Amino acid sequence: QDEALIFELGGWDKTGVDLEPAELDASDLAGLTRTAPIGLPGLSEPETVRHYVRLSQKNHAIDLALYPLGSCTMKHNPRLNEKAARLPGFADLHPLAPVSTTQGALELMDSLAHWLKTLTAMPAVALSPKAGAHGELCGLLTIKAAHEAKGQGHRRTVLVPTSAHGTNPATAAFVGYDVTEIAQTPDGRVDLTDLAAKLSPDVAAIMVTNPNTCGLFERDIIEIAKLTHAAGAYFYCDGANFNAIVGRVRPGDLGVDAMHINLHKTFSTPHGGGGPGAGPVVLSEALAPFAPAPWVVSGHEGFKLVEDCVDEAAQGFGRMVAFQGQMGMFVRAYAYMLSHGSDGLRQVAEDAVLNANYIKARLSGAMSPAFPDGPCMHEALFDDAWLEGTGVTTLDFAKAMIDEGFHPMTMYFPLVVHGAMLIEPTETESKQELDRFCDALLALAEAAKAGDGDRFKGAPYLAPMRRLDETLAARKPKLTWRPEPTTVAPAPLAAE
Amino acid sequence: QDEALIFELGGWDKTGVDLEPAELDASDLAGLTRTAPIGLPGLSEPETVRHYVRLSQKNHAIDLALYPLGSCTMKHNPRLNEKAARLPGFADLHPLAPVSTTQGALELMDSLAHWLKTLTAMPAVALSPKAGAHGELCGLLTIKAAHEAKGQGHRRTVLVPTSAHGTNPATAAFVGYDVTEIAQTPDGRVDLTDLAAKLSPDVAAIMVTNPNTCGLFERDIIEIAKLTHAAGAYFYCDGANFNAIVGRVRPGDLGVDAMHINLHKTFSTPHGGGGPGAGPVVLSEALAPFAPAPWVVSGHEGFKLVEDCVDEAAQGFGRMVAFQGQMGMFVRAYAYMLSHGSDGLRQVAEDAVLNANYIKARLSGAMSPAFPDGPCMHEALFDDAWLEGTGVTTLDFAKAMIDEGFHPMTMYFPLVVHGAMLIEPTETESKQELDRFCDALLALAEAAKAGDGDRFKGAPYLAPMRRLDETLAARKPKLTWRPEPTTVAPAPLAAE
Amino acid sequence: MRYLPLTQADRAQMLGVIGVSSVDDLFADVPAAARKAELFDLPRHAGEMEVERHLNSLAAKNRPAGAGPFFCGAGAYKHHIPSTVDHIIQRSEFLTSYTPYQPEIAQGTLQVLFEFQTQVAALTGLEVANASMYDGSTACAEAVLMAKRVTRKNRAVVSGGLHPHYAAVTQTIAHAEGMDIARLDVAIDAEAAVVDAITPDTACVVVQTPNVFGVVTDVTKIAEAAHAAGALLIVVTTEAVSYGLLKSPGEMGADIAVAEGQSIGVPLGFGGPYVGLFACREKFVRQMPGRLCGETVDAEGRRGFVLTLSTREQHIRREKATSNICTNSGLCALAFSIHMTLLGERGLRDLAAVNHAKARQLRDALAAVPGVEVLSPRFFNEFAIRVPGGAASCVEALLADGIVAGVPFSRLDPKAGLDDVLLVAATETTTAEDIAAFAKALQGRTL
Amino acid sequence: MRYLPLTQADRAQMLGVIGVSSVDDLFADVPAAARKAELFDLPRHAGEMEVERHLNSLAAKNRPAGAGPFFCGAGAYKHHIPSTVDHIIQRSEFLTSYTPYQPEIAQGTLQVLFEFQTQVAALTGLEVANASMYDGSTACAEAVLMAKRVTRKNRAVVSGGLHPHYAAVTQTIAHAEGMDIARLDVAIDAEAAVVDAITPDTACVVVQTPNVFGVVTDVTKIAEAAHAAGALLIVVTTEAVSYGLLKSPGEMGADIAVAEGQSIGVPLGFGGPYVGLFACREKFVRQMPGRLCGETVDAEGRRGFVLTLSTREQHIRREKATSNICTNSGLCALAFSIHMTLLGERGLRDLAAVNHAKARQLRDALAAVPGVEVLSPRFFNEFAIRVPGGAASCVEALLADGIVAGVPFSRLDPKAGLDDVLLVAATETTTAEDIAAFAKALQGRTL
Incomplete structure (x- = not known):
C-alpha cells in the first residue's frame, strides 16, 4: 500500500501540538521577520503516528x-541500552552545563575510555569523532600533526590496500594526502613486498583494515607494523571489524598507532537507518599528545573537561566537533560492555567468527568462497564464479534473497573479488536462524543453476516495492517534493 | 511467513537473562521443591525480540x-499517556506502600474522580472495577445492596433491551437476577409501553445503554428514568458509548443511578489486544453509600485510602478487587482529560458524532442504514438488506474489507438488526482517512452488486492468513501446545 | 487540539454532505434540558508540556519501591523486569489492537495468547489455561463460581491463609450468586484446619500457597479430602515466581489453579493493571470463564489461531454465559509471556532460587533482632514476623530511617487481631545492604 | 550470556560442520604472540539489573536541564519534545535498520529522508538539502570545503560571530585541506565587519544568524558582496526554531545554509548525537557532501525512493569523493522530521513566537538587575549579558541558588577576552517563575 507524502495530506493549516500562540512584538527583530509562507505541512498527532508507523x-x-x-x-541492539540512554541524567543534560553538574556523564566517558584502552592495549583515546569515517579523519589529522611536530610535514602519501573501505582513501584525500594503493596477495592479504617497495620517505601512514574486508586476519600484521615504523610512517588501522577480535586480540600488541572503533558495530549501538554512529580513536603513545579536544581528566575534585587545546595540550591538532561527541552512543556502548564483561566480549568475537565459518562451510558446496583455504574471521566472502553461465548476477541473487525474508549481503565489495558477496552473520544469530538462512541460499543457488532466471531477474516480488530504477533517479534528480502545477499552493497563515 | 511457536525453537536449556544462580538450601521448603521439569522453553534476548516483533x-x-x-x-492512544504511566512514581509504586509515600497517586485518583463526577453530574464514583463488565457488576451489586438496605431484597428482575451488550444480561445473571427483555421501537429505541408494562414491583433495575448500541440517543431517556424510579427500581446506564456525549451531556441530568465508564473507550487508554481496561462506576446519591472499598478521602493530613468497609462505610457492599483498581489506566485517562480539557472533550463528542454521520451519509446510497431517519450518534448502523441477492453475507463483506487495509466493522451486533454492520470511526480520524474508507466500501459494494462473488467468498486474500476454520477449533479444542510424539521431551535440568 | 484531525473547513464540508447546518443538529435527539451549551466547570485543554509537568509533579509525591530498601509483598512483588518486555508491549501492533475477533489480522495477539496459555498450564501443572483474567483476586472468585457450576453445589470452604482481599472479593461476588462461603479463621499456618471443614455439600476448597503469611503447604492431603467429598480443590498463588521452585498445584492435586501473574513482567503500578492466571483440568474446560485461544487451520491449511469455545461467553450466550467477562488483561499477559520466554525454565528456576535465598538471608537477619519473632515456619520469599509495639507503627517508624519495612497484616484485615504481625518480602532486587539496613533500623526501634 | 543465542551444544555441532576441533583453530591466523589466552583486566559479565543500577547511579550524579531554572544555550537548546517522537524512533523497523542500500525493503527510511530533505529545503529557503550530517559544526566545515570545490578558490572568511566550536572545527578540517581561514575578530555584532574582509580570492563567507551572542542579522548585503566577489555565502544557524520566525537564509541570498537541528526533536544528550542540516542552491547539488535521497519508480511504475547521486560518495568515488562521510544521522533526522510534521507551519511559527517572547521577558527581567548590561541589540531566544565579576563565577554562584544561569562565553573561547560575558537563552520550557528566580538570584549576587 502506498503511503502518501506528508505534503499530500492537506495539512497546510494543521498542527499536532497545542501551543498558546504568543503575541509577537517584533521590536527586537530588526525587520527580519518572515513574511512568505514556509511551505511546511502539519498533521494532527493521530495522523502523524499512523504515517510513520x-x-x-x-x-x-x-x-x-x-x-x-x-x-x-548488524547485530542485536539491547533495549536496556536504549533505556539507559534515555535517563534524564544523560538525555536531558546540556553539553555546556556547569561541569559540577555533569560528573556522572564525565565519569561514564572516563570509564568508557578505560574499557576501550584496555581492550585495545592503547594508552589514549579520542572519544569525540561522530562515526567511523570521522574517526579515520581524526586519526589522520593526529598523524599529520605528529609528523609536523617532528618536522616531517613533507610526507604526502598514504598507502591503502585495494580492498579498503572507500572511506580510507576518501579520508586521506580529505586531509590532503595522495593515495597509493597496496597490492594484495592471492590469499587476500597485504602484499608485503609491494608494501616494502612503496614505503618511501614520502609516506605519512598506511591504512590497513584488520581483520580485513575479505574477512581475513592479516597474518603478517606485526611485520607490516615494523616495516611501517621503520619507514618513519604511522600505522592507521581501520577498526571497522574489531568485533571479530574484541576480548581476544589487542591492536596495541600488533603495533597499531591509531584505530577507530565503530561503537555502532562492535558495541552494538543501533544503526538507526544509517546513523548516528560514533567513532572513538585509540592512539599509541607516539600519537597521544596530538589528540583533539575535548577530553576528560580526573582529579581530586572530580572529573574535568578539557575543552580547549591552548593551555593544557599545546600539541592537540584542534577540534573534531562542537561539544563532546556522541554521548548517547557512549551510554549504550558502555552498557553493552558492562553487560558482556571481559568474558562476554571474548565470547562475542568467538561466536561471530564461529557463525561466519559455519555459513562458509555450509554454503561452500554450492557457492564459491573467494578464499577457500583456512578459516575466515567474522564474515565469509564469496565471488560470483559459481554463477557463471546461469545469467544470474550477484545483484539478481541478492534481490532474490529479499523474497526469502532476508536482507541481502554486501555486494560488489570488496573490489578485489569479482561479484563479491560478503556475508556477516554476527554473534547474535542462533543456529536455527543460520540454518534457515543457509537453507534458503542453497535453495536459491540450486534454482539459479537450474536456470530459473525469472525468479532472479524480476526479484524482489514480495517486497513492499519491486526493483527500483536507480538510473532514472540519478539522471534527473528529484530530491524534494514540489507541488504539482495543479496543486493549490499553501496559503499564508492568517494572523490569528 | 509462519512464525514458529516458542516451544519449537529448541530453547529447552536457553535463557535470555543473566542471573547468578543461588545455591539452594531447601530446609525452609518442607520438601515442596519441584522435581520434574516444568516444560518451559527459554530464548536468548535477540531471539525473543525477533519472535515478538x-x-x-x-x-x-x-x-x-x-x-x-x-x-x-478504537481511537488514537496518545503516547504522552504511556510515558506518564511509566513514571517510576506511578509504575514502581506498591499498592500497599505506606499511605504517606503514595500521596501523589491518591491525589491523582481523587482528581480523576472529580473529573468523572463533574462530567457525569453524579456525586460519587467507585474507581476500582477493572473493566466495563466489571463496572456493570459493581453497579448491580451496589443496587442490590441498596435494595437490601431498603428491605427490597426480594426484587429479582433486571430489565434489559434486546439490543444490549451481552455483558448486561450476563452480569445481571451473575449477580443472581432474572433477566427480562424490553422491546424496541421501529426507530431503534426502548419501547416505553413495553417498559412500563414490565416495570413490576419485582424489578430491581433496568439496564439501558445510552447512546444505545444502534448508535442512537434514547430520546425518552428522562421518561425512562422517571418510570423506573416510580416503580422503585434503579436505572443502570451502560456507559460504553459515553464518548458520544462526553463534555456535552451529563448522565446525572438524565436520571441515571449508576453508570460505568470504559476508560479505554471514552478516555483512550489503549486496548492492548483485548485488555486491560478500567470501568469506574459513577453513582447517584441514592446508591453512593453502598459503593465498594477502597476509596480515597482527603483531609488535613493529605489523602487517605479507605480500604475496609467495616468502620467508615458500614453499608459498602464489599470489595471488587485486591487493591485499588487500574492505576495505570487512571494515569492515562487523567492525562487524556487534562490534554483535552472541558473544551476538547466536548469537541471529542462532536467530532465523533460528525464523523459517524458523515460515513452514514456517504454510504447510505449504496448500503442500507438500519435507521435512515435522523442523525446517528457516534456510530452508524447498517443492515444487510442491500446485500440481498448478491450471495455475499455480512461476514464476507467484512472479510473483503481486510484486503482493502481496514479492520472490519462490528458484525451481527446489535442483534435487533439483520446482518448488522456497526461502524464507529471515532473522532481521531481525519476526513482524508474517512474518505479513503468510504471510497473503499463503496467500491466493494459495487463489486458485490456486480456479482464479483469470489472477491468476497475467498476473502481475505492479502492478510497474513486466509480465512480461519473456527468450527474446527471449537470441535476439538487444542488450547495448549503439546510436544508431538516425535519431539524429544525436555530433559530435566542438570544441577549446576 | 492535537488529537483531533478535523479542521474547521473539514467540519463545514462534512456537515454539508450530511445535510445539516450545524453539529448541534446531530444532537437533536438529546432532550433540550440535558443539552448543555456551556462548558463544564473543568480546566480547558493543555499542551503536552504542561500536562507532563503536572503528572511529573504528582509522580514526584510518591516514593517508588526502587527508591531504597523495600520489603512490601502481600500479593504484589517488586521484581526486575527486562527492558525488552516494555519495549515490545509498547509496539503499536500490540498496544493499539483490539480483542482478536478477526483472526486473519490478529495472529500476533492470538499466537501470543496460545503461547501464554501453554506457559500457564505448564507452570500450574494443569492441562488448560485461559487467556488471562483481570487479576488474581477476581480469578479466585471466578474459580469458586466455576466450582459451583461444575459440582452444582453451593458451599465454598476458604482457608484462613487466603489473602484477605481475595477472600473479600470472593465473598462479595460468590455471595451475590447465592453461595455460602465458609471462611476459616485467619492463622499463620491456616491450611492445617481446612480438611476438617470439608462437608459433603462443599463445592470447593480454596487454599493459598505460599499463603498470605508466606507459608508454603503441601496441599496433596487437602486435595484428597476434597475429592473424597466431591469438591474441587482451588489453589491460589499470589507470587508466580514461586512456581519456579515449588511443586505445582497440578502435581499436588489441584483442580483449578489461579494466580496473580504480576511478578512476571508486570510493574507494581499501585495495584493494577495486573494479570490473573487461570488453569484447570481439561475436563472442566467448557465451564471455564474468560477467553480461550485455540489452534486451527486457515483456508490454505496453514496453522493459525482463533478465539474459541466462545459459546461460553457473554457476547454469544448472554445471561447463560459462564462469566460476564469481556475485557481481559491481554497486554499484561503479553508482558508475562515475554518475560517468561526470556527466563525460560532455567531462568525461572534461578530466579526462584535467588528469591528464596534472599528471603532466607532476610529471615536470618531479622530473627537476630531482639524482640522480633519469625512466625512463618516454611516460606518462599515472604514471611510474617511479630514486632513489638505493633506493625503499623513499626512501618511508620522505619520510614523515618528510609526503609519501607513491609505490610502490616492489620492493613489487610483489621479485624483479625494480628496487629503486631508484619509481612516482609525479599526478591532478587533486595540487596545485602538493604537487609542489613532493615535489621539495623529495626533493632534501633525495638531496643 | 543473554545476548548470545548459541548453546554449548550448538557450538560443538557447528565446529563439527566446519571441520575444526576448537574455536581457537579459527583464530589460527592471529600471530601467536597476540593471541591472548587470559581474560583482559575488566569486570566479568553482569545481569541487566546490575548494569541498570550502575547506570542509574551515574545518571543520578548529573543535574538534568529539567531539574530547575536553566538558561544554557550556545548551540544546544532545551526544548519540549512530543512523546510521539521518541515512541516512533524506537520502533524496531527504524531503530535497527541500516543505511537504505536495498531500497525495496527500506522505503520507510527513504521516504522519511525525502520528506526530511523537503522540510529542510523549505526551512532554509533553498532548493535542495541532503539527508543529514553529523551535526551543525561538521556541516559548517563541509560547507566551506564544498565552497572550495565550487569556486576553486582557497580562502574562507569566517565571521567573529560564528560559534567558536564551529570555527574551531572548520579551521581544523579546512586547514588540513589546505584552505586559508580568515576568522574575523570576535564581537557581539560581528557580522558588520564581514563585508570589508571579502577579497577576490575568497571562496566563501561564513556568517551565523542568530550568531553565538544571539544577534540576528540581515545578511542580504553580505550576500551581495560575496556574490560580487565570486564567493559563496554560507549561513549558519544553531537554533533551528528561529526558522519559524526569521527570514530564511535562502531569502537573504545564502548559497549554502547549514544548521544544528537538535532543537527540533533531539534531546540535549550532553552534546550528541545531533543532526546537521545542509541545504544549497540546486546548481551545486553535485558538489554536495553526504547522502541524498531521490524519487524514482519501481518495475511496476510505482513511486519510490532511492539513495542517489552516490557517485559523489566515498563508497563509489573513493579518494575523489566530495566527502569521506559514510554514516549520517538518520535516526535524529527522523526525529527532526516527526517533530516538524507535528508542528507544521502553524506550530513552528507559534513555537518560535513563544521562544522569542520568553527571551524578551528574560531580557526585561535581567536588564532590570543593577550592574547587568544586555549586550545583544537584536535577538531571537538568546542574548549576551555583561555580569560584574565574571561570567564563570556568576554561574558558579547562582548554581548554589539552584539556577543554571547560562554559558560563560569564556568557556567557548577563553582567548577572546570576554570573561564577563554570559550567554543566556530562554525557550518555551522557561517559566515566568524561572525568570523571576534568575533575576532575583542575580540581583542577590551582584548587589
Missing part, C-alpha cells in the same frame, strides 16, 4: 530477520 | 489504519 513497516530490520551485510555488523 | 506485524492496529469496530471505540 505505516512507513516503518516498509523497512527490513535486524529485529525482523538476519541482516547479513558484510562489514556493517 | 515478527508476531506483532501480523496484527492490525489503530496506529496502522481506521479500526471501525462499532461499540469498541
Whole structure:
C-alpha cells in the first residue's frame, strides 16, 4: 500500500501540538521577520503516528530477520541500552552545563575510555569523532600533526590496500594526502613486498583494515607494523571489524598507532537507518599528545573537561566537533560492555567468527568462497564464479534473497573479488536462524543453476516495492517534493 | 511467513537473562521443591525480540489504519499517556506502600474522580472495577445492596433491551437476577409501553445503554428514568458509548443511578489486544453509600485510602478487587482529560458524532442504514438488506474489507438488526482517512452488486492468513501446545 | 487540539454532505434540558508540556519501591523486569489492537495468547489455561463460581491463609450468586484446619500457597479430602515466581489453579493493571470463564489461531454465559509471556532460587533482632514476623530511617487481631545492604 | 550470556560442520604472540539489573536541564519534545535498520529522508538539502570545503560571530585541506565587519544568524558582496526554531545554509548525537557532501525512493569523493522530521513566537538587575549579558541558588577576552517563575 507524502495530506493549516500562540512584538527583530509562507505541512498527532508507523513497516530490520551485510555488523541492539540512554541524567543534560553538574556523564566517558584502552592495549583515546569515517579523519589529522611536530610535514602519501573501505582513501584525500594503493596477495592479504617497495620517505601512514574486508586476519600484521615504523610512517588501522577480535586480540600488541572503533558495530549501538554512529580513536603513545579536544581528566575534585587545546595540550591538532561527541552512543556502548564483561566480549568475537565459518562451510558446496583455504574471521566472502553461465548476477541473487525474508549481503565489495558477496552473520544469530538462512541460499543457488532466471531477474516480488530504477533517479534528480502545477499552493497563515 | 511457536525453537536449556544462580538450601521448603521439569522453553534476548516483533506485524492496529469496530471505540492512544504511566512514581509504586509515600497517586485518583463526577453530574464514583463488565457488576451489586438496605431484597428482575451488550444480561445473571427483555421501537429505541408494562414491583433495575448500541440517543431517556424510579427500581446506564456525549451531556441530568465508564473507550487508554481496561462506576446519591472499598478521602493530613468497609462505610457492599483498581489506566485517562480539557472533550463528542454521520451519509446510497431517519450518534448502523441477492453475507463483506487495509466493522451486533454492520470511526480520524474508507466500501459494494462473488467468498486474500476454520477449533479444542510424539521431551535440568 | 484531525473547513464540508447546518443538529435527539451549551466547570485543554509537568509533579509525591530498601509483598512483588518486555508491549501492533475477533489480522495477539496459555498450564501443572483474567483476586472468585457450576453445589470452604482481599472479593461476588462461603479463621499456618471443614455439600476448597503469611503447604492431603467429598480443590498463588521452585498445584492435586501473574513482567503500578492466571483440568474446560485461544487451520491449511469455545461467553450466550467477562488483561499477559520466554525454565528456576535465598538471608537477619519473632515456619520469599509495639507503627517508624519495612497484616484485615504481625518480602532486587539496613533500623526501634 | 543465542551444544555441532576441533583453530591466523589466552583486566559479565543500577547511579550524579531554572544555550537548546517522537524512533523497523542500500525493503527510511530533505529545503529557503550530517559544526566545515570545490578558490572568511566550536572545527578540517581561514575578530555584532574582509580570492563567507551572542542579522548585503566577489555565502544557524520566525537564509541570498537541528526533536544528550542540516542552491547539488535521497519508480511504475547521486560518495568515488562521510544521522533526522510534521507551519511559527517572547521577558527581567548590561541589540531566544565579576563565577554562584544561569562565553573561547560575558537563552520550557528566580538570584549576587 502506498503511503502518501506528508505534503499530500492537506495539512497546510494543521498542527499536532497545542501551543498558546504568543503575541509577537517584533521590536527586537530588526525587520527580519518572515513574511512568505514556509511551505511546511502539519498533521494532527493521530495522523502523524499512523504515517510513520505505516512507513516503518516498509523497512527490513535486524529485529525482523538476519541482516547479513558484510562489514556493517548488524547485530542485536539491547533495549536496556536504549533505556539507559534515555535517563534524564544523560538525555536531558546540556553539553555546556556547569561541569559540577555533569560528573556522572564525565565519569561514564572516563570509564568508557578505560574499557576501550584496555581492550585495545592503547594508552589514549579520542572519544569525540561522530562515526567511523570521522574517526579515520581524526586519526589522520593526529598523524599529520605528529609528523609536523617532528618536522616531517613533507610526507604526502598514504598507502591503502585495494580492498579498503572507500572511506580510507576518501579520508586521506580529505586531509590532503595522495593515495597509493597496496597490492594484495592471492590469499587476500597485504602484499608485503609491494608494501616494502612503496614505503618511501614520502609516506605519512598506511591504512590497513584488520581483520580485513575479505574477512581475513592479516597474518603478517606485526611485520607490516615494523616495516611501517621503520619507514618513519604511522600505522592507521581501520577498526571497522574489531568485533571479530574484541576480548581476544589487542591492536596495541600488533603495533597499531591509531584505530577507530565503530561503537555502532562492535558495541552494538543501533544503526538507526544509517546513523548516528560514533567513532572513538585509540592512539599509541607516539600519537597521544596530538589528540583533539575535548577530553576528560580526573582529579581530586572530580572529573574535568578539557575543552580547549591552548593551555593544557599545546600539541592537540584542534577540534573534531562542537561539544563532546556522541554521548548517547557512549551510554549504550558502555552498557553493552558492562553487560558482556571481559568474558562476554571474548565470547562475542568467538561466536561471530564461529557463525561466519559455519555459513562458509555450509554454503561452500554450492557457492564459491573467494578464499577457500583456512578459516575466515567474522564474515565469509564469496565471488560470483559459481554463477557463471546461469545469467544470474550477484545483484539478481541478492534481490532474490529479499523474497526469502532476508536482507541481502554486501555486494560488489570488496573490489578485489569479482561479484563479491560478503556475508556477516554476527554473534547474535542462533543456529536455527543460520540454518534457515543457509537453507534458503542453497535453495536459491540450486534454482539459479537450474536456470530459473525469472525468479532472479524480476526479484524482489514480495517486497513492499519491486526493483527500483536507480538510473532514472540519478539522471534527473528529484530530491524534494514540489507541488504539482495543479496543486493549490499553501496559503499564508492568517494572523490569528 | 509462519512464525514458529516458542516451544519449537529448541530453547529447552536457553535463557535470555543473566542471573547468578543461588545455591539452594531447601530446609525452609518442607520438601515442596519441584522435581520434574516444568516444560518451559527459554530464548536468548535477540531471539525473543525477533519472535515478538515478527508476531506483532501480523496484527492490525489503530496506529496502522481506521479500526471501525462499532461499540469498541478504537481511537488514537496518545503516547504522552504511556510515558506518564511509566513514571517510576506511578509504575514502581506498591499498592500497599505506606499511605504517606503514595500521596501523589491518591491525589491523582481523587482528581480523576472529580473529573468523572463533574462530567457525569453524579456525586460519587467507585474507581476500582477493572473493566466495563466489571463496572456493570459493581453497579448491580451496589443496587442490590441498596435494595437490601431498603428491605427490597426480594426484587429479582433486571430489565434489559434486546439490543444490549451481552455483558448486561450476563452480569445481571451473575449477580443472581432474572433477566427480562424490553422491546424496541421501529426507530431503534426502548419501547416505553413495553417498559412500563414490565416495570413490576419485582424489578430491581433496568439496564439501558445510552447512546444505545444502534448508535442512537434514547430520546425518552428522562421518561425512562422517571418510570423506573416510580416503580422503585434503579436505572443502570451502560456507559460504553459515553464518548458520544462526553463534555456535552451529563448522565446525572438524565436520571441515571449508576453508570460505568470504559476508560479505554471514552478516555483512550489503549486496548492492548483485548485488555486491560478500567470501568469506574459513577453513582447517584441514592446508591453512593453502598459503593465498594477502597476509596480515597482527603483531609488535613493529605489523602487517605479507605480500604475496609467495616468502620467508615458500614453499608459498602464489599470489595471488587485486591487493591485499588487500574492505576495505570487512571494515569492515562487523567492525562487524556487534562490534554483535552472541558473544551476538547466536548469537541471529542462532536467530532465523533460528525464523523459517524458523515460515513452514514456517504454510504447510505449504496448500503442500507438500519435507521435512515435522523442523525446517528457516534456510530452508524447498517443492515444487510442491500446485500440481498448478491450471495455475499455480512461476514464476507467484512472479510473483503481486510484486503482493502481496514479492520472490519462490528458484525451481527446489535442483534435487533439483520446482518448488522456497526461502524464507529471515532473522532481521531481525519476526513482524508474517512474518505479513503468510504471510497473503499463503496467500491466493494459495487463489486458485490456486480456479482464479483469470489472477491468476497475467498476473502481475505492479502492478510497474513486466509480465512480461519473456527468450527474446527471449537470441535476439538487444542488450547495448549503439546510436544508431538516425535519431539524429544525436555530433559530435566542438570544441577549446576 | 492535537488529537483531533478535523479542521474547521473539514467540519463545514462534512456537515454539508450530511445535510445539516450545524453539529448541534446531530444532537437533536438529546432532550433540550440535558443539552448543555456551556462548558463544564473543568480546566480547558493543555499542551503536552504542561500536562507532563503536572503528572511529573504528582509522580514526584510518591516514593517508588526502587527508591531504597523495600520489603512490601502481600500479593504484589517488586521484581526486575527486562527492558525488552516494555519495549515490545509498547509496539503499536500490540498496544493499539483490539480483542482478536478477526483472526486473519490478529495472529500476533492470538499466537501470543496460545503461547501464554501453554506457559500457564505448564507452570500450574494443569492441562488448560485461559487467556488471562483481570487479576488474581477476581480469578479466585471466578474459580469458586466455576466450582459451583461444575459440582452444582453451593458451599465454598476458604482457608484462613487466603489473602484477605481475595477472600473479600470472593465473598462479595460468590455471595451475590447465592453461595455460602465458609471462611476459616485467619492463622499463620491456616491450611492445617481446612480438611476438617470439608462437608459433603462443599463445592470447593480454596487454599493459598505460599499463603498470605508466606507459608508454603503441601496441599496433596487437602486435595484428597476434597475429592473424597466431591469438591474441587482451588489453589491460589499470589507470587508466580514461586512456581519456579515449588511443586505445582497440578502435581499436588489441584483442580483449578489461579494466580496473580504480576511478578512476571508486570510493574507494581499501585495495584493494577495486573494479570490473573487461570488453569484447570481439561475436563472442566467448557465451564471455564474468560477467553480461550485455540489452534486451527486457515483456508490454505496453514496453522493459525482463533478465539474459541466462545459459546461460553457473554457476547454469544448472554445471561447463560459462564462469566460476564469481556475485557481481559491481554497486554499484561503479553508482558508475562515475554518475560517468561526470556527466563525460560532455567531462568525461572534461578530466579526462584535467588528469591528464596534472599528471603532466607532476610529471615536470618531479622530473627537476630531482639524482640522480633519469625512466625512463618516454611516460606518462599515472604514471611510474617511479630514486632513489638505493633506493625503499623513499626512501618511508620522505619520510614523515618528510609526503609519501607513491609505490610502490616492489620492493613489487610483489621479485624483479625494480628496487629503486631508484619509481612516482609525479599526478591532478587533486595540487596545485602538493604537487609542489613532493615535489621539495623529495626533493632534501633525495638531496643 | 543473554545476548548470545548459541548453546554449548550448538557450538560443538557447528565446529563439527566446519571441520575444526576448537574455536581457537579459527583464530589460527592471529600471530601467536597476540593471541591472548587470559581474560583482559575488566569486570566479568553482569545481569541487566546490575548494569541498570550502575547506570542509574551515574545518571543520578548529573543535574538534568529539567531539574530547575536553566538558561544554557550556545548551540544546544532545551526544548519540549512530543512523546510521539521518541515512541516512533524506537520502533524496531527504524531503530535497527541500516543505511537504505536495498531500497525495496527500506522505503520507510527513504521516504522519511525525502520528506526530511523537503522540510529542510523549505526551512532554509533553498532548493535542495541532503539527508543529514553529523551535526551543525561538521556541516559548517563541509560547507566551506564544498565552497572550495565550487569556486576553486582557497580562502574562507569566517565571521567573529560564528560559534567558536564551529570555527574551531572548520579551521581544523579546512586547514588540513589546505584552505586559508580568515576568522574575523570576535564581537557581539560581528557580522558588520564581514563585508570589508571579502577579497577576490575568497571562496566563501561564513556568517551565523542568530550568531553565538544571539544577534540576528540581515545578511542580504553580505550576500551581495560575496556574490560580487565570486564567493559563496554560507549561513549558519544553531537554533533551528528561529526558522519559524526569521527570514530564511535562502531569502537573504545564502548559497549554502547549514544548521544544528537538535532543537527540533533531539534531546540535549550532553552534546550528541545531533543532526546537521545542509541545504544549497540546486546548481551545486553535485558538489554536495553526504547522502541524498531521490524519487524514482519501481518495475511496476510505482513511486519510490532511492539513495542517489552516490557517485559523489566515498563508497563509489573513493579518494575523489566530495566527502569521506559514510554514516549520517538518520535516526535524529527522523526525529527532526516527526517533530516538524507535528508542528507544521502553524506550530513552528507559534513555537518560535513563544521562544522569542520568553527571551524578551528574560531580557526585561535581567536588564532590570543593577550592574547587568544586555549586550545583544537584536535577538531571537538568546542574548549576551555583561555580569560584574565574571561570567564563570556568576554561574558558579547562582548554581548554589539552584539556577543554571547560562554559558560563560569564556568557556567557548577563553582567548577572546570576554570573561564577563554570559550567554543566556530562554525557550518555551522557561517559566515566568524561572525568570523571576534568575533575576532575583542575580540581583542577590551582584548587589
